[in-house]
Amino acid sequence: MTPLTITITENAAKHVRDFTGRESEDGVSLRVGVKGGGCSGLTYDLSIDADFKESDKVIEERGITILIDKKSYIFLAGTILDYSGGLNGKGFVFSNPNAKTTCGCGTSFSV
Amino acid sequence: MVNKQSTSSTQYIFDRSYLGIYEITGNDSLDLLNRLSSNKVDDLNINRGASTILTNSKGRVIDVITLFNHDSKIIMYTSKNNSREVIDWIDTYTFIEDITVVNTNSELDLITLIGDNWSIYLIQKPIIDKFACESLDINGTSCLLMRTDPTGFIGYDLLIPANNKNEIINFLSLINPDVEIINEYKYDYLRINEGIPRLDKEISENFNPWEINLNYLVNMDKGCYIGQEVILRLNTYEKVQKFLKRLSIELKDNQNNTNITFEDNSIGIITSVDNTNKIGLGVINKKYCKTGLTYQLVNENSELIGTAEILETELPNSIA
Numbered sequence: 469m470t471p472l473t474i475t476i477t478e479n480a481a482k483h484v485r486d487f488t489g490r491e492s493e494d495g496v497s498l499r500v501g502v503k504g505g506g507c508s509g510l511t512y513d514l515s516i517d518a519d520f521k522e523s524d525k526v527i528e529e530r531g532i533t534i535l536i537d538k539k540s541y542i543f544l545a546g547t548i549l550d551y552s553g554g555l556n557g558k559g560f561v562f563s564n565p566n567a568k569t570t571c572g573c574g575t576s577f578s579v
Numbered sequence: 580m581v582n583k584q585s586t587s588s589t590q591y592i593f594d595r596s597y598l599g600i601y602e603i604t605g606n607d608s609l610d611l612l613n614r615l616s617s618n619k620v621d622d623l624n625i626n627r628g629a630s631t632i633l634t635n636s637k638g639r640v641i642d643v644i645t646l647f648n649h650d651s652k653i654i655m656y657t658s659k660n661n662s663r664e665v666i667d668w669i670d671t672y673t674f675i676e677d678i679t680v681v682n683t684n685s686e687l688d689l690i691t692l693i694g695d696n697w698s699i700y701l702i703q704k705p706i707i708d709k710f711a712c713e714s715l716d717i718n719g720t721s722c723l724l725m726r727t728d729p730t731g732f733i734g735y736d737l738l739i740p741a742n743n744k745n746e747i748i749n750f751l752s753l754i755n756p757d758v759e760i761i762n763e764y765k766y767d768y769l770r771i772n773e774g775i776p777r778l779d780k781e782i783s784e785n786f787n788p789w790e791i792n793l794n795y796l797v798n799m800d801k802g803c804y805i806g807q808e809v810i811l812r813l814n815t816y817e818k819v820q821k822f823l824k825r826l827s828i829e830l831k832d833n834q835n836n837t838n839i840t841f842e843d844n845s846i847g848i849i850t851s852v853d854n855t856n857k858i859g860l861g862v863i864n865k866k867y868c869k870t871g872l873t874y875q876l877v878n879e880n881s882e883l884i885g886t887a888e889i890l891e892t893e894l895p896n897s898i899a
Contacts, residue, residue, distance in 0.1 A: 504672020505614025507808035509636050537675045569636075571808050578636055 472545050474500060474527055474534055480551040480560060481530035488516055497533040500549065502540040506576025508569055510543060512562050543579055590694035590758045592751055593766045595729075595736065596744070599662030600683050603653040607676035612646065612653075615672055617788060617810065619801040623648040628710040628725055630898060632788050632796050633668060638809030639784045641668060643796065643898050647712050647725050654723070654738065655680075656689065658778030672805075688741045690748065693734040693769065698724070700754050706733065717747055730766065731773030731895040768853040770899035771860055774825035774892065777899040781823060781850045781860060789819040790862055795896040821847060821862050825892055830856040830876060830885035839887060840875045841867050849876060849887075859887065 476484070476498075484498050499517035502510050517535060520526070525541045527534040536544060548563040558574060567577035603612075613621035618631035628647035632640055642661040647654045657665045666680060698704045701724060702715050712725040723738040739747050752758050761769075767777070774792070776782050781791045788797050788810060797810060813819050830837075830852060839847040839861055847863035867874070868889065876885040 502674055503614065503676075504611060504674065505805065506803045507636070507805065509672065509805045511614075511803070539674050571803075573803075576803060 474529075474536065474544055474546075475548045476529045476532055476534065477548065477550045478530060479553070480549045481532050483551045483553075483560070484516075484532055496531065497535055499535045499537075500540070500544065500547075501537055502543045507571035507573075508576040508578040510578060511576045512560075514560060588695065588757065590692070590696055590755050591765070591769070592748060592758060592760045593691045593693065593762075594688070594744070594748075595691045596684070596688040596741075597659045598689055599657040599659050599665065600687050600689060600738070601655040601657070601662075601666075602681050602683050603655055603678060604651070604681075605676065605678035608653050608678045609646075609648070611669070611673065611676050611678055612644075612655075613801070614804055615669065616644070616804055617793075617797045617807070619798040620646055623653075625649070626712050628654075628712060628727070630710075630727075630796055632793055633665060634788070634804070634806035634810065635784065636806055636809070638787045638806040638813065640782055640786055640788060640791070640793070641665065641784060643778065643782055643793065645727060645898075647710075647723075649712055649714075649723060654725075656736075658782070661778065684741075686741055688739050688744045690737045690739060690744070690751070691729055691734060691766075692737055692751070693730055693732050694757075695733050696755065696757075697733075697735055698726075701737075718750055720747065722747070728895075728897045729775070729899045730769040731775050731897050732769070764854040766899070767851070768855070768858075770897075771825075771851050771853045772858050773897075774823075774860065774894035775897045775899045776823060776860070777851065781862070782898065786862065787813060787819070789813055790821050790823065792823045792894045792896075793898075819865070821864050822868055823850070823894065824861055824863050824868060825890045825894065826859045826861050826887040827890050828852065828857060828859045828876065828885055828887040830859070830887075832856075832884055834878045834884065836879045837884065838877050838879075839863060840877055841872060846874065856885075858890075861887065863889070 497518045499515045501513040503513045523538050525536045546565040550561045552558040552561045566579045570577045609621045616631035616633050630645045633642050642665050644657050720743045725736045728734045776791045833852045837849040846867045849861045852859040870891040874887045878884050
């Protein structure tokens with residue numbers, strides 16, 4: 469059964485903090501969402517966003533506040549957000565159990 | 580690609596209010612439509628328009644929509660039969676975007692004006708650019724003139740308030756001495772004769788953009804949209820297997836589902852036939868896309884009902 473949460477790995481959390489320039493573990497809000505488009509129909513969307521909306525699903529994990537809009541959450545429940553570094557790394561990587569197909573570049577999926 | 584431009588000294592009026600007419604507002608409107616369709620529309624300037632193809636993840640055509648950026652909103656029209664499908668498609672892929680889509684068919688009508696002289700009569704200009712639009716006043720009624728060339732000839736869509744339609748058509752008939760108000764058959768004849776695909780005929784999920792001469796609406800550099808990977812791969816690896824052709828035909832009886840055969844091989848289908856049964860459009864296997872071949876036309880019971888030959892003319896870049 470797909471867990472009804474979104475998990476962020478320590479490596480990804482570290483890079484979110486690096487990206488915001490904050491070394492402390494508190495006060496970093498990451499909005500995780502889905503956008504229409506991409507070859508397969510849906511693409512992942514990440515942004516640093518402290519603007520909490522009442523309808524958002526909020527998950528606290530590794531010092532990061534993850535905000536997800538209601539509609540995106542349907543497509544993202546169970547997703548693990550990781551970070552692939554190095555010269556050949558892909559950056560933030562989504563492991564989404566709801567994705568039936570993923571396009572060649574890995575950023576677009578369909579359910 | 581060279582776009583053939585036909586001219587017409589006769590001026591035609593055709594009521595295309597059957598198209599789905601929408602007004603789209605919101606800061607993310609063009610960005611979202613750009614992510615869902617094949618042409619680059621996120622940078623559409625004010626008073627400019629574009630047609631763009633909504634494709635599914637298999638690269639098949641859902642519909643071709645036409646957009647105009649005017650008066651702080653986007654005017655969109657779709658084929659009427661596909662309106663619900665288009666709106667559902669946009670809605671499915673709307674998450675947190677700031678976009679509102681409102682159907683305006685009860686308030687607005689669309690009159691198509693075909694012929695070279697309409698811009699002189701209406702806005703005192705010899706011509707306006709394709710996909711440009713201009714506001715104008717007709718007898719005290721605010722209207723919008725948009726050049727789209729829907730039959731291959733120079734042509735405009737005039738967006739008018741629905742309750743002024745008859746009055747405006749009467750006015751247009753009087754200011755222009757060579758005007759003819761045409762019906763569905765004549766409109767279809769004009770566009771088939773020019774080789775223009777039409778919504779619900781050639782433009783359908785049976786085909787990808789390359790197969791029905793919509794190449795000019797596929798932007799190769801814009802980045803991802805739904806179906807892009809399939810569409811570009813078909814082109815890159817030359818995997819497109821069939822093409823839209825204008826045909827000279829001899830047909831006893833125009834029937835649905837007419838197949839094109841050659842030496843007992845099924846090589847394509849007829850997609851449109853004009854009301855004289857002399858000119859048609861068909862999508863034909865590329866191996867057989869040659870002038871000088873005479874094809875057989877057969878109905879769904881495999882009975883011979885006519886013959887066809889390709890008229891090797893370059894097809895214009897328009898949709899009807």
